[in-house]
Amino acid sequence: MPTRRTLLSGLAAAVPLAAAAQSPFAFSGPVTIVVPFPPGGSSDLMARLVAERIAPALGRGVIVENRAGAGGRIAARAVQAAPADGSRLLLANTSVMVLTPLAFADAGYDPAGGFAPVAGAAEFAAGMATGPMTGARDLAGLTAWLRANRERANVGVPAFGSIPHLTAIAYGRAIDLPLTVALYRGGAPIAQDLVAGQIPLGIGAAADFAGLHQGGQLRLVAVTGTRRAPGLPDVPTFAEAGLSGFEANAWNGFFAPSGTPAPAIAALNAAIVAALRESEVVRRLEQAALIAAPSDPETLAGWMTRDRATFAPLVEAAGPMQ
Incomplete structure (x- = not known):
């Protein structure tokens, strides 16, 4: 219903x-x-x-x-x-x-x-976000936290087979750390759990995290694509953050x-x-x-x-x- x-x-x-x-x-x-x-x-x-x-x-x-x-x-x-x-x-x-x-x-x-x-x-763009659980301010900091807390390396995505899911797989391979994928019903519930400290990492439409990022409740550390997303001039692309192969929007x-x-x-x-x-x-x-x-x-x-x-x-x- x-x-x-x-x-x-x-x-x-x-x-x-x-x-x-x-x-x-x-x-x-x-x-x-x-x-x-x-x-x-x-x-x-x-x-x-x-x-x-x-x-x-x-x-x-x-x-x-x-x-x-x-x-x-x-x-x-x-x-x-x-x-x-x-x-x-x-x-x-x-x-x-x-x-x-x-x-x-x-x-x-x-x-x-x-x-x-x-x-x-x-x-x-798809965006990678984190919250109070990691306290990371950038992609390098998030990667370091995940490597130090492998048993908690979980990532929320809005759908299996989606661009966020494929991004999660590609990121795990790039940092040589398989991530446990948790399926959510959309980007908004992922954002809520990030803010509440329930999960360390979420990937979804950057738009779903934009307001909370701008308000300081969570942190977008990277976006897909070849240029920064509108409304998020402070968020680097994956390439700018040091990882190539994340150019698809x-x-x-x-x-x-x-x-x-x-x-x-x-x-x-x-x-x-x-x-x-x-x-x-x-x-x-x-x-x-x-x-x-x-x-x-x-x-x-x-x-x-x-x-x-x-x-x-x-x-x-x-x-x-x-």
Whole structure:
């Protein structure tokens, strides 16, 4: 069951009859954006910023539904099985749409055949964070603590087969210290346990840790990618911190069930792209270490194709996933 529902701007009743007659949608009622992770994380922020702004453009209410669990598989299966009319969208990231299906033979959904790309949304780095348990201020300090406390070398990640999980594997190999991976339901719960001193290390979307890092409750010691993340100018990339091979970033985008009519896809894309181009939205996303990247469906499909080719060898090298 969803953990939280938020109804934003129910405007359908205010739409003139002439506009309603020309609607590209064959359903009445709201559009639902399904987020595969709990409230409080970067995907949740993205969904709510967009939902609030597309409701007037679509002439109907927009609901954000958090359906967390199984690294996004529960949400993806639900949206793939939903009516193909534009009434339900999935806000999914690289892990959900590329890595999980590569890592799990029984993911239960088909990113290529089960979904229609609607709009690219943002690009973001994965971040490595620590908290009071280690007291580390940088990657070298964290590495030293883990080597001195091998029995407590645990790392929280939001999904098996995700970029954070692959990053954890690669980091453990780079420092010659296998890490025990703990699966969480999203980045926000990882951050909570880091602050509480329950785990020494967490890897997730840098955006999920940005606010607590800026407030001093935890410490981001490195981010993936070839440049520092927006909103986090004091956090080095892995390469700057002394480790190469962590250049890959992630993205998220909006998807509808396969078979959704082209006019509905076009209307949704136009509304989402316009929302993501608003200066206030760009500013809010940058504060959370997200780079707005509004795009058409074809570009989003291209991201998926490119990353399947890029990450397939890495997932295979990582070995069987739990």
